[in-house]
Amino acid sequence: MKKERFKETVFFEDIPDTGLEFYYADLPGLLDEISECSPNGAIEAHLRLTRRGKNIWAEGTIECELSLNCHRCLEPYPYPLSLRYAYLLIPREVKCHMKEEISLKPEDLDVAFFDGVRLELFDVFREQVLLSLPVKQLCKEDCKGLCPSCGFDLNKGDCACSMVRPDNPFSVLRKLKFAS
Ligand SMILES: [Zn+2]
Ligand SMILES: [Zn+2]
Numbered sequence: 001m002k003k004e005r006f007k008e009t010v011f012f013e014d015i016p017d018t019g020l021e022f023y024y025a026d027l028p029g030l031l032d033e034i035s036e037c038s039p040n041g042a043i044e045a046h047l048r049l050t051r052r053g054k055n056i057w058a059e060g061t062i063e064c065e066l067s068l069n070c071h072r073c074l075e076p077y078p079y080p081l082s083l084r085y086a087y088l089l090i091p092r093e094v095k096c097h098m099k100e101e102i103s104l105k106p107e108d109l110d111v112a113f114f115d116g117v118r119l120e121l122f123d124v125f126r127e128q129v130l131l132s133l134p135v136k137q138l139c140k141e142d143c144k145g146l147c148p149s150c151g152f153d154l155n156k157g158d159c160a161c162s163m164v165r166p167d168n169p170f171s172v173l174r175k176l177k178f179a180s
Contacts, residue, residue, distance in 0.1 A: 061084050
């Protein structure tokens with residue numbers, strides 16, 4: 001059975017004073033258009049929205065295992081993701097509300113913008129996953145990467161280039177000396 005593509009729109013005016021809570025056992029299709037990563041299973045997500053004046057306070061969790069591509073050897077590797085997020089969504093045209101909130105909660109306040117009317121939860125979750133990806137993606141700390149000459153994955157052994165490549169300029173001289 002084909003899974004429904006996840007999509008949910010929340011209107012600002014529909015958020016009650018007590019807030020709104022969402023829980024998803026999976027978010028199918030969430031990362032379909034993202035080339036940097038793909039999920040290795042279900043993406044579990046929790047989100048709580050509360051009003052703060054004209055702003056929305058969003059907080060929640062995302063749990064999943066992603067498949068990332070190593071920046072050195074280009075091989076995919078599993079990356080367990082377990083993140084907590086909390087930030088303020090501010091109407092794009094009413095940025096002055098930001099100052100108000102910053103004075104209330106100056107400590108590590110993250111902000112993002114929305115159109116002031118509706119919020120696409122799909123975008124909220126996708127953005128949080130993307131923000132949490134490591135800048136340097138490595139399958140392991142000491143990944144040897146690919147040979148710059150032939151492209152062989154040096155984690156799998158030595159390539160033919162390492163035989164002909166001299167270790168230092170003097171090794172060539174040494175060979176010449178023996179040959180004479
Ligand atoms: Zn690697
Ligand atoms: Zn090589």
